[in-house]
Amino acid sequence: MTSTPELQPVIVGAGPAGIRAAQTLAAHGLRPIVIDEAARAGGQIYRRPPAHFKRTPQTLYGTEAARAAAVHAAIDGLQGRIDHRPDSLVWSVQDQQLDVLHGPTQTTHTVPYGQLIVATGATDRVLPVPGWTLPGVYTLGGAQVALKFQGCAIGSRVVFAGTGPLLYLVAYQYAKAGVEVAAVLDTARFADQLAAVPALLRQPAVFAKGVYYVAWLRAHGVALHSGVRLVRMQGDERVRSVVWAESGREHTLDCDAVGFGYALRSETQLADLLGCRFAFAPLHRAHLPERDAAGRSSVPGVYLAGDGAGIMGADAAEWAGELAALTLLADHGVAVDAQRANRLQQKLEKLMGFRAGLERAFPFPEDWAAQASDDLVVCRCENITAGELRRAVANSGADEMNRLKALTRVGMGRCQGRMCGVAAAEILAHATGRPVAQVGRLRGQAPIKPIPIHLVPADSPTHEEVTA
Amino acid sequence: MTQRIVTDVAIVGGGIVGSSAALALRRMGLRVVLLERDLCGSRSSGVNYGGVRRQGRPISQLPLAQRAHGIWGRLPELLGTDGEYIRSGHFKIARSEADLAALEAYRDSARDFDLGIDILSGARLRAQCPWLGGKAVGGSLCMEDGQANPRLVSPAFALAARRAGADIHERTRVDEIAHDGQFFHLRAGNTLAVRSQVLLNCAGAWANRIAEQFGDAVPMHSGHPAMAVTEPLPFFMHWSLGVEGGSVYCRQVARGNLVLGGGPGRALDADRARSDRASMAALATQAIELLPVLRHAHFIRTWSGTEGYLPDRQPVIGPSRTTTGLFHGFGFAGAGFQVGPAVGEVLAELVSDGRSTTPIDAFGIGRFAHTPVVEPALAH
Ligand SMILES: Cc1cc2nc3c(=O)[nH]c(=O)nc-3n(C[C@H](O)[C@H](O)[C@H](O)COP(=O)(O)OP(=O)(O)OC[C@H]3O[C@@H](n4cnc5c(N)ncnc54)[C@H](O)[C@@H]3O)c2cc1C
Ligand SMILES: Cc1cc2nc3c(=O)[nH]c(=O)nc-3n(C[C@H](O)[C@H](O)[C@H](O)COP(=O)(O)OP(=O)(O)OC[C@H]3O[C@@H](n4cnc5c(N)ncnc54)[C@H](O)[C@@H]3O)c2cc1C
Numbered sequence: 001m002t003s004t005p006e007l008q009p010v011i012v013g014a015g016p017a018g019i020r021a022a023q024t025l026a027a028h029g030l031r032p033i034v035i036d037e038a039a040r041a042g043g044q045i046y047r048r049p050p051a052h053f054k055r056t057p058q059t060l061y062g063t064e065a066a067r068a069a070a071v072h073a074a075i076d077g078l079q080g081r082i083d084h085r086p087d088s089l090v091w092s093v094q095d096q097q098l099d100v101l102h103g104p105t106q107t108t109h110t111v112p113y114g115q116l117i118v119a120t121g122a123t124d125r126v127l128p129v130p131g132w133t134l135p136g137v138y139t140l141g142g143a144q145v146a147l148k149f150q151g152c153a154i155g156s157r158v159v160f161a162g163t164g165p166l167l168y169l170v171a172y173q174y175a176k177a178g179v180e181v182a183a184v185l186d187t188a189r190f191a192d193q194l195a196a197v198p199a200l201l202r203q204p205a206v207f208a209k210g211v212y213y214v215a216w217l218r219a220h221g222v223a224l225h226s227g228v229r230l231v232r233m234q235g236d237e238r239v240r241s242v243v244w245a246e247s248g249r250e251h252t253l254d255c256d257a258v259g260f261g262y263a264l265r266s267e268t269q270l271a272d273l274l275g276c277r278f279a280f281a282p283l284h285r286a287h288l289p290e291r292d293a294a295g296r297s298s299v300p301g302v303y304l305a306g307d308g309a310g311i312m313g314a315d316a317a318e319w320a321g322e323l324a325a326l327t328l329l330a331d332h333g334v335a336v337d338a339q340r341a342n343r344l345q346q347k348l349e350k351l352m353g354f355r356a357g358l359e360r361a362f363p364f365p366e367d368w369a370a371q372a373s374d375d376l377v378v379c380r381c382e383n384i385t386a387g388e389l390r391r392a393v394a395n396s397g398a399d400e401m402n403r404l405k406a407l408t409r410v411g412m413g414r415c416q417g418r419m420c421g422v423a424a425a426e427i428l429a430h431a432t433g434r435p436v437a438q439v440g441r442l443r444g445q446a447p448i449k450p451i452p453i454h455l456v457p458a459d460s461p462t463h464e465e466v467t468a
Numbered sequence: 469m470t471q472r473i474v475t476d477v478a479i480v481g482g483g484i485v486g487s488s489a490a491l492a493l494r495r496m497g498l499r500v501v502l503l504e505r506d507l508c509g510s511r512s513s514g515v516n517y518g519g520v521r522r523q524g525r526p527i528s529q530l531p532l533a534q535r536a537h538g539i540w541g542r543l544p545e546l547l548g549t550d551g552e553y554i555r556s557g558h559f560k561i562a563r564s565e566a567d568l569a570a571l572e573a574y575r576d577s578a579r580d581f582d583l584g585i586d587i588l589s590g591a592r593l594r595a596q597c598p599w600l601g602g603k604a605v606g607g608s609l610c611m612e613d614g615q616a617n618p619r620l621v622s623p624a625f626a627l628a629a630r631r632a633g634a635d636i637h638e639r640t641r642v643d644e645i646a647h648d649g650q651f652f653h654l655r656a657g658n659t660l661a662v663r664s665q666v667l668l669n670c671a672g673a674w675a676n677r678i679a680e681q682f683g684d685a686v687p688m689h690s691g692h693p694a695m696a697v698t699e700p701l702p703f704f705m706h707w708s709l710g711v712e713g714g715s716v717y718c719r720q721v722a723r724g725n726l727v728l729g730g731g732p733g734r735a736l737d738a739d740r741a742r743s744d745r746a747s748m749a750a751l752a753t754q755a756i757e758l759l760p761v762l763r764h765a766h767f768i769r770t771w772s773g774t775e776g777y778l779p780d781r782q783p784v785i786g787p788s789r790t791t792t793g794l795f796h797g798f799g800f801a802g803a804g805f806q807v808g809p810a811v812g813e814v815l816a817e818l819v820s821d822g823r824s825t826t827p828i829d830a831f832g833i834g835r836f837a838h839t840p841v842v843e844p845a846l847a848h
Contacts, residue, residue: 094734094745110745275736382723396627403507406514406619409723414699414768446742450699450766453752 007332008114009325010035010098012090012270015043016314017119017306017321019075024325026081028334033083033111035090035100041075044121044141044307045314047148048072060148062173063209067314085111092446093273101451108455115301115332117324118271118289119317120308122264126419127162127368127426129260131233133380136257140166143259144173153179155257159242161185161230163362164263165210171222172213174259181222182255185244187262188362189227199357202350206315229371233258263362264311265422271308272444275299280437283356284310285364286422287441293345295324296331303328316351319344368423369430378427379420381413386427393431401440404428414450417442471660473635475501477819478654478664480642480678482508484622484805485797486670488539488812490629490636491546496820500634501662502626503654505641509622512672513805515773516618517695517717517729519708520806521558522583523610524574526782528830529807530581535826536810537612543621547628551621552722558613559597559707561758562589562606567712571608585610599704601760608712615708615719618805625809645681647791666793666819673776674738675784675798679833683790686799686836687779692733692772693802694747698765700724709758716754726762728755733772743770777801778836785811785831787818795819796833 007030011018014036025032034041040048046068049055061068075084085100092099097110124139131137138146138154140162146152147170157180160171167186175181200207218224231243231250241254271289272278277298281288291297291304305324306317323344326336372378374387392398392407401424404410410424411417417424421442429436477493479486482504490502502508520540522533544550562568568589575585588596589606597604630636637660644655645667654662669678673690701724708719716730731747748770756762778784781801788794795818797811804811814824 092745094742099745396623400507403510403623406510407623412769414766416769445769445771447767447770450768453698453765453767454756454763 006114007334008112009033009117009328010111010113010115011117011119012036012098013043013119013121013306013308014038014041014075014084014086015119015121015306015317016046016071017121017308017317017324018043018117019071020318020321021117021119021305021325022078022082023074024322025329026078028329028336030329031082033085033113035085035088035098035111037087037089037103039086041084041086042068042072043317044145046071047145049149049151053151055151062176063212064314071318089449090270091448091451093270099446101455106452106455108451115303115328116274117303117305117321117328118274118297118308119306119321119324120267120270121317122266122307122311123418124261125164125263125265125422127262127365127423128372128376128378128420129230129233130373130376131235131239132260133377134233134235134239135237136235136239137233138257138259140164140170140259140261141264143257144170147173147177153177153257154259155255156180157182157255158257158259159183159185159253159255161228161242161244161258161260162262163188163365164261165358165362166261166263167362168210168213168217170259172217175217175220175222181217182253183223183225184217185228185230185242186224186226186362187228187230187365192363193226193361196357196361199353199360202354202357206354230260262364264307266310267308267418269416269444269448271297271302271304273446273448274302276302276304278441281310282437283352283359285436293349294327294341295320296327312348312351312355316348319347323348369426372423372427378423379410379413381415381419382409384408384410384420389424389427390431393428399428399432399434399439401425401428401442405442411442416445416448470658473501473660473662475499475635475662475664477501477666477668478652478662479503479668479670480645480654481670481672481675482626482636482638483511483513483670483672484509484625484808485513485672485800485811485815486668487513487622487625487629488809489668489670489797489815490634490812491625491632492813492816493819494629494632494634496816498816498820500629501664502629502634502636503640503642503656503660503662504626504636504638507623507638508626508636509618512773512775513622513808514619515695515771516805517693517727518615518618518719518805519558519710519717520553520616521610521613521708521710522581522806523558523578523585523608523613524560524710525803526830527577528782530578530583531826532807532810532814532828534581535813536807539809539813540616540806547621547624549620549624551616551624553614553616553621555612555614556719557609557611557707558615558710560608560610560710560712561600561604562608562712563603564605568606571606571712575608583610584612597705597707599759599761601756601758603757609707613708617721625812645678647682647794652793666795668815668819669794669796669798670815672798673774675776675796679784679788679796682788682794684788684794684796684833686784686833688776688799690735690738690774691777691802692735692741692774693729694731694733694743694751694770694772696728696743696748696751696767696770698726698728698762699768701726701761701765704761705759711754711758716751716758718755718759725768726755726759726765730754735774739774741772741774743772775800775802775804780835783811783831784833785814785828786833789833789837
């Protein structure tokens with residue numbers, strides 16, 4: 001039996017998952033360290049604007065205002081009881097110590113941990129379209145961050161395109177904020193959405209919100225198209241129009257900005273550097289760190305919660321964060337409310353049906369790779385095209401992501417594959433005629449994000465095996 | 469179902485050494501089977517710094533390095549690709565007069581090998597490399613040395629060997645080797661069995677396990693050079709840089725990124741390694757000292773690899789002490805990329821002619837006959 005003060009938990013990520021985890025640990029008398037890259041806690045969905053911005057939660061979070069307020073209140077209420085470190089990027093880990101870059105002071109230091117809850121959330125899942133690198137083209141999440149965090153829009157006449165729950169939500173938020181939404185172009189078919197209704201009704205409130213956004217947009221004269229294929233975004237200095245195909249006919253629509261994306265992808269690099277075992281998760285169409293139903297990873301002492309271990313949404317993130325904390329405590333001999341843990345586990349399991357419904361309503365466009373033309377830029381850091389990837393497959397038999405990366409530089413730029421990894425895997429799978437599950441995943445490499453070379457701490461290293 | 473193959477030569481390991489041996493053997497018309505547990509060129513040979521230099525090598529390695537130099541010059545013809553190999557010049561920096569004297573002494577002792585080494589100092593140094601930080605007092609330039617992209621070169625050797633008719637099996641780990649007095653019998657799980665007259669042990673940092681089995685154990689340990697790369701920067705430097713006495717080395721690729729190495733990384737397990745915190749810190753400090761322009765750059769990625777080191781930092785190249793038909797080629801001490809293609813040719817000569825046209829006496833496994841074998845850390 002370990003007495004609680006000996007526990008040394010660190011939480012990475014202060015989104016709904018990280019915040020609920022912190023709250024749970026604090027409620028059991030611990031003082032966790034919470035490290036987050038953002039300036040203020042809240043995560044992606046409940047991202048908070050800078051402190052001097054004066055918009056109400058209602059304007060910022062709409063239907064989610066109450067939830068946002070609750071999560072913010074939870075973290076604010078922990079002042080003094082947790083060690084919250086904002087503006088802090090975890091860029092590597094070694095010997096039970098996190099490497100942390102503090103943005104404002106541009107310094108790096110290490111943070112030791114005994115137990116770690118990884119709640120690193122998600123970023124947009126990007127499938128490139130010709131013209132996607134034009135100025136004025138944003139991801140859906142990026143478009144939303146601009147609105148939530150800075151209170152500015154990406155343009156004055158905006159097209160939203162792609163698929164996924166965020167598509168209609170962001171369009172709605174933009175329209176409500178007074179921006180002209182030229183159209184919403186969904187690659188999913190209306191029939192997909194209809195077929196998903198039974199599954200989606202497992203979360204009637206969430207389903208109702210989705211229906212509401214669509215109805216609201218329609219009532220306000222926003223053109224909604226489903227079953228489309230994005231053909232290209234065009235413009236010279238900046239995006240000027242979007243071309244899409246619907247029932248075999250091409251359409252062009254003028255705009256000055258585009259928000260696009262295909263749902264989200266988990267941010268898994270830290271779990272990878274920690275040595276967590278990964279497996280392909282068909283529902284998420286991604287390799288994800290394995291976790292048991294209680295939130296344990298394959299590495300003792302490391303727990304996974306929230307979208308970082310599989311996209312399940314904000315409510316699930318809150319439950320999973322609390323559950324991971326309870327599991328951590330129980331694993332270390334602290335008495336916890338086991339019934340509560342069971343209930344959270346059940347809630348999470350029940351959500352799987354709803355989650356499957358979402359995939360059905362907004363299916364991943366599996367024909368994307370087949371339609372990507374050879375000159376389409378897949379990796380924008382290194383300017384690598386679909387054709388170059390296909391040539392590497394044809395000429396050298398590359399059939400695995402890391403080999404493809406080595407041969408072509410795809411995923412070798414600043415983003416390390418966060419933007420292009422999904423698309424490159426799709427191209428590779430298509431080119432080799434194998435399911436995407438079998439092409440592997442890019443191995444994580446430190447630093448998780450680029451770090452300024454001059455602030456690497458100057459310990460005194462030993463010199464041996466110096467070569468070249 | 470086990471696939472059974474009978475061949476002349478079996479090679480364990482698809483690094484640059486094993487792959488170039490396979491290519492050379494095919495060019496001699498011998499039947500070759502190469503077994504690689506992972507992907508060819510995915511270990512040391514594909515993740516190294518990419519320095520292709522002769523300068524600074526022990527004099528005993530220069531005949532091999534010269535032979536390799538010739539091969540590097542013919543890559544497009546041999547492999548159908550240049551692997552981004554360029555003779556950009558390799559500049560070894562002196563940070564003191566004593567370092568400079570050491571570089572001059574090296575130039576003199578290597579005189580027979582026609583490396584074309586040129587010592588720079590003073591005004592010439594400042595004129596030719598305005599980007600060098602104040603610590604440098606001079607240096608030694610070998611204009612014909614250079615750099616290449618190991619990620620491209622090493623797999624290309626394997627591909628070329630395959631095109632030349634070598635039977636290459638990737639993702640095929642050799643689990644067992646037996647010798648019946650005449651033939652070697654290799655087994656990879658229950659998928660593949662190979663019988664051959666000759667066996668080449670090109671298993672890199674993992675080669676000692678095979679050597680041991682044949683009574684050829686050597687005191688080899690694993691090392692993990694730390695590597696890092698910056699974001700692309702405006703192009704300013706053609707040369708690949710080293711520093712007399714060690715510390716950092718770096719080169720700038722055409723894309724603009726600087727690749728840096730120096731100091732030890734760390735093993736994650738017997739097969740995998742990473743750069744580590746301390747080595748990155750040292751790399752950063754030394755790199756900025758050497759190239760002040762790096763002060764505002766970012767590291768975007770770090771990595772390491774697993775390489776075999778023998779006490780004298782020389783490789784083992786040549787026949788087994790105990791078993792006819794077994795030849796070793798391993799233990800390159802963090803410097804086998806440049807010589808790798810020549811080692812492959814030498815091994816092929818040993819197989820076909822029983823002797824090498826390039827002197828390899830310094831690399832005989834017999835030199836460890838009286839060294840007590842210490843259990844190598846993590847060499848398994
Ligand atoms: C841009 C964006 C907008 C979204 N908007 C909505 C929305 O409006 N409605 C909705 O239902 N869902 C939205 N989602 C999905 C939503 O993010 C999740 O369902 C929910 O926020 C998940 O909570 P979480 O705690 O798992 O992760 P997040 O809320 O994503 O929080 C993760 C936190 O971890 C931090 N972090 C990650 N890596 C590191 C690191 N290495 N070092 C330090 N900190 C790190 C991040 O900065 C972030 O603050 C959005 C997602 C994204 C990416
Ligand atoms: C980070 C780093 C930087 C370096 N920088 C330079 C440099 O700048 N210049 C230079 O000249 N040299 C450099 N070197 C050294 C150079 O990379 C190596 O000496 C050279 O690549 C060794 O080639 P190899 O074929 O012997 O070994 P490897 O490339 O390691 O190949 C051995 C292969 O054997 C396989 N294998 C092992 N056991 C088995 C088995 N049982 N069955 C099947 N396959 C097996 C392995 O998977 C591996 O692919 C560096 C090395 C490292 C690690």
